[in-house]
Amino acid sequence: MPVALVTGSSRGIGAAIAERFAADGYDVAVNYHTSEDAAEETADAVRAHGQDALVVGADVADPDAAARLVDAAVDDLGGLDHVVNNAGIDQHVYTEELSPDDFDRVMDTNVNSVFNVTKAALGTLRDSDAEPTPSVTNVSSILAYTGAPIEVHYAGSKGAIISITKSHARDFAPDVRVNAVAPGHVETDMTSDRSEAEKREELAEIPMGYYGQPADIAEAVAYLRDARFVTGETLNVNGGELMR
Ligand code: NAP
Secondary structure (H helix, E strand, C coil), rough: EEEEEEEECCCCHHHHHHHHHHCCCEEEEEECCCCHHHHHHHHHHHCCCCCCCEEEEECCCCHHHHHHHHHHHHHHHHHCCCEEEEEEEEEEECCHCCHHHHHHHHHHHHHHHHHHHHHHHHHHHCCCCCCCCCEEEEEEEEEEEHHCCCHHHHHHHHHHHHHHHHHHHHHHHCCCCCEEEEECCECCCHHHCHHHHHHHHHCCCCCCCCCCCCHHHHHHHHHHHHCCCCCCCCCEEEECEEEE
C-alpha cells in the first residue's frame, strides 16, 4: 500500500489532505503539534476508508523531531511515497510591533519545517517505487504573491516555500517531483477570526464569490501527486482571486 505523510494534519487543510489520500488508497501518517485528539479524529477518518493510519506528535520546526516523525512513518507504515509539507502558523502583527522571536517562530514553523521533513524523507522517497514518481508537495499561500503588511513574516515564509520548491525540484529530479499549492482564502481555524465586515471585503475580491474549503486544496494536492510531468510548479487555488 502506498504511504503518505501529511504534516499538520490534525485540523483544517492537512486533515482534508490526509482524508483525500486515504480515499485514494494511501496509508497515512497523521502529524500534529498540540491537537492530539483532533489528530486521532483524522486518523479515524483515514481508517474509515480502509487504510492504515499512524498518529505522530512532532514539532516539525525541530529538525530532530521531524526526523523522528519520518522514521516513525517509515517503520510503522512500511515506507514513504509522498510527503505533504502542510504545517503552518500565522500571526497578524505590523512590523513595528513584531518581535524577532515571533518572526523566527513563524519562519521556523513554516519554512524550516519544509527543509527538516524533506531532508529526513529524501532517502526513503528516492527508494520508493511509487507510480508515477514519489513526490513532495509544499503548502504556500496567495500571500506569497500579494504580500501582506500585517503578516510580513507569514507572507515571506510562503514566498520562501515557492523558491525552495523550485530548488528541490531541480535537485531531486528525476527521482522525486516537488511542487507547491498556493491556497487563497480557505475556511479553517486559521481564518476563523474574521469580522463580518472583513469577510464581505475578502469575498468581494474572490470572483467565485465564496471561500475555498479544505477539500478544494486536497484536490489540487492529489493532482500534483499524480501529475508525472509536473515538477517545480506552484498551483494557485483561490477562486480567481489572483487573476489580474
Ligand atoms: P489550521 O487550521 O490552523 O491548521 C494548522 C495545522 O498545522 C494544524 O494541524 C497544526 O497542528 C499544524 N501545526 C502548526 N504548527 C505545527 C508544528 N510546529 N508542527 C507540526 N504541526 C504544526 O491551518 P490551515 O488553514 O489548515 O493551514 C494549513 C496550511 O495551509 C498552512 O501552511 C497555511 O499557512 C496554509 N494556508 C492556509 C490558508 C487558509 O486560508 N486557511 C491560505 C493559504 C495557505 P496542531 O493543531 O496540533 O497545533
